[in-house]
Amino acid sequence: MIFSRETxxxxxxxxxxxxxxxxxxxxxxxxxxxxxxxxxxxxxxxIWTGPWDPYQGLYGIRPMISGTLWIALPATALSLPLSLGTSFVITSLGGRELRRMLGALVRFMTGIPTVIYGFVGIFLLMPLIREGFGGAGMCVLAAVIVLAILISPTMILFFSDSLLSVDPGDVQAAKALGADRAQRLLYIIMPKALNGMISGFILALGRALGDTLISLMLAGNAIRAPRGFLEPARTLTAHIALVNAADFNSLEFRSIFTCGIALYLFTTTAVIAVRFIGRKKSVMQ
Amino acid sequence: MQGFAEKAVVVFSWIMTILLCLFVFLFIGYLLIQGLPSLGRELIFGQADPLQALLGRARVFDGIFPAIVGTLCLVELSATLAVPVGVCSGIYLAEYAGPGMKKLSGMFFDILAGIPSIVIGLFGFSLAVFLHNHFDDRIGPCLLISSLSLAILVLPYIVRSTQISLEELSPGIRRTGLALGANKLQNITYVLIPNALSGISSGIILAVGRCAEDTAVMLLTGVVATAGVPSSLLSQYEALPFYIYYISNQYTNPEELAGGYGASLILLGVCAFLFMLAYGMKKHLSYWTLYRA
Known part of the structure; x- marks a missing residue:
């Protein structure tokens, strides 16, 4: 009786x-x-590299891929220094109380819904951009700034986690040799934590590539490859979100599945890369 | 020269930290200033009588009550779908699976956790269209399809948090029950799960938080601007995050905009509370919530 229950x-x-x-x-x-x-x-x-021109029967998703890269790459690049600096303060430079509070703040940030980032972005950031640079305000720049803040907690948590997981024995040894906080951080902890930090960076990039709401709300959604930060752009994700479901069998509609496949491949590559890096790290230890 | 570089790093770190804090406080402060005045009975129930609305006797037309109910239904349904499957998979992976299976499924769940939510929404949408064309034309994007997609979205959090918190248990706890003569299943139900409960529930809470806020999935699977309180599983529905998105796009007067700020504040409160609760229960489990885009 018991055996069968087990099975x-x-x-x-x-x-x-x-x-x-x-x-x-x-x-x-x-x-x-x-x-x-x-x-x-x-x-x-x-399909992947061709132009988008429905009247000519061309449904290439190059403008969307380009829009995605124009927004995701600068956002990750902008987020990197912010996250690096903050994770340094959280792990070694700040005092105990400050570290605790910053840690809580970063965790709180992960709980802020994406749509609210977008909402505040529209009403707080957009007018500033409109005044500062002119134009409609809906542009790559707005999406980049908000997205950079959105993904920074991902990076900060991964960075601090890998910085903190360095063997304390090594750190103590350096301390005994007279290295101060900054020196320990730069020459002992950083090199050892590099693999974990690269993982965090890739995952944050994956998040930036896959984010829908920010670019949908802030980037303007024009189907045209952007040539500058003040031009509107449409990302792969926004293209899927904006689909008009009226005609399920049209080729225009089918193009959203190519976008879906592209996104699936982008993020899967990122995850596999992270797993590969993780494995190398465990072999080294 | 080296000394200078070290000092520069320290200064740079502090500037970046201050900048980040500034952003966040500006952000929250702005939302509070704009949103607080609009919080109140009017925002939720509009002109309808709260008691009548809660009992389902009066329809609420100009409040966010239907959106709140829609969100709750959505969360409830997705949790019902995802939690049993997720927890069982987690138990299997932690306690029964061999190393090969563990590795393979670990990769699968990491990939699932990395798929952008809009792609999962697209999957739900295609599923609805497929069912509509091949089985019953009453099925379209609806509450049920949305919940199913959200359940898929949050499945990896539940699986991995269950798996990790079971695997983390010390060998002492793991062996005591067995040594006293318990079989494997008894050991799991009476010893291991109770001990891992804080980790498992923190995973579930995070999952609930994601269900409540993920707009991209809802966007493709049946959320609409006006549907009232959902009447069945196959009906369309309203949801709080979509309401915020909709207002940001389509508001026609300052009152509606104020409603958007109020709704944002409510959603922010709920989600931030859930996330902090989950972190409070288990600190280290939560990193891979962040895989999700």
């Missing part, structure tokens, strides 16, 4: 695991299946 429980657990795994694979399969008509209609390469 049943085990099988239930196994079934749940398999169900979850199947779901994940089916997301990709679903998108490939639904995007298929577009792949048959035009050449494989032109």
């Amino acid at each position: 049943i429980a085990k099988n239930v657990f196994l079934f749940c695991t398999l169900a979850s795994t199947v779901t994940i694979s089916s997301i990709l399969l679903f998108m490939i299946a639904l995007g298929l008509p577009l792949f048959q209609e035009s050449s494989f390469l032109s």
Whole structure:
């Protein structure tokens, strides 16, 4: 009796695991299946790199890929120094009380809903940009600034975590040799924590690539590759969100699945890269 | 020269920290100043009588009551779908799975955690269209489809937090029950799960927080601006985050805008509370909530 209950429980657990795994694979399969008509209609390469011109029957997603990169890369680059500085203060430069408070602040930031970042961005940042630089205010720059703040807690938490996980023995040894806080941080802790920090950076980049609401609300959504920070842009994510579901079978509609596949591939590559780096780290220790 | 570089790093770090704090305080302060005055009965229930609205006898037209109810239904449904499956998978991975299975599924869940939420929304949307075309044309983007997509979205948090908090338990705790003659299942239900409960529940709370705020998924799976209190699983619904998005786009007068600020403040309060609660219960579990875009 007890034995059979044990077996049943085990099988239930196994079934749940398999169900979850199947779901994940089916997301990709679903998108490939639904995007298929577009792949048959035009050449494989032109879908990714070609221009967007529905009147000519061209549904390349290059403007969206370019918009995504124009927003995600500068946002991550802008977030990097902010996060580096803050994680230095959280892990070694600040006093005990300050560290605790900063840690709480960063955790609080992870709990702020994305839509609220966008909402405040529209009404607080947009007028400033409109006055400072002219134009409509809906542009790459606005999205970059808000996105940089949005992803910084990800980076800060990963950075501080890997900075704190360095063997305290090494740090004490350096301290005994007379190294001050900044020296310990720069020459002992940083080099050892580098792998973990790179992971955090990649994950934050993945977040920036995959964020929908900020670019949807702030970047202006014009289907045209941006040529500067003050021009509007549409990201892959925003393109999916803005789809008009009226005609499910049109090729224009199918293009959102190519966007979906592109995003899936971008973020999956990031996750696999992080796992690879993580494994190298554990081998080294 | 080296000394100068070291000093520069210290100064730079402090400037960056101050800058970040400044951003956050400006942000929250702005929201508080704009949102606080509009908080009140009027914001939630509009002109309707609160008691009648709560009992479902009166419809609320100019308040955010339907959006709040919609969000609660959504969270409730997704949690019902995701928590049992997630916790069971977590238990299997921690206690039964071999190393190969562990590695493979670990990668799967990391990938799922990294997929942008809009892609999962797109999946839900396609599923709705598929069901509509092949089974029953009453099915469209609706509350049920949204909850399903949100459940998929938060599944990895629940699985991994369950798995990690079970694996973290010390070998002493793990073996005592077995040594006293408990079988594996008894050991799991009476010893391991109670001991890992704080970690598991912090994962669930984080999942609930994500369900309440993820606008991108809702956007594609059936949220609308005016639907009233949802009447069935297959009906469209309103939700708080979508209301905020909608107002930012479509507001026509200052009162509506003030409503948007009020709603933002409520949503911020709820989500920040849930996240802080989860962090308070278990500090280290939460890093990979952040994988999610």
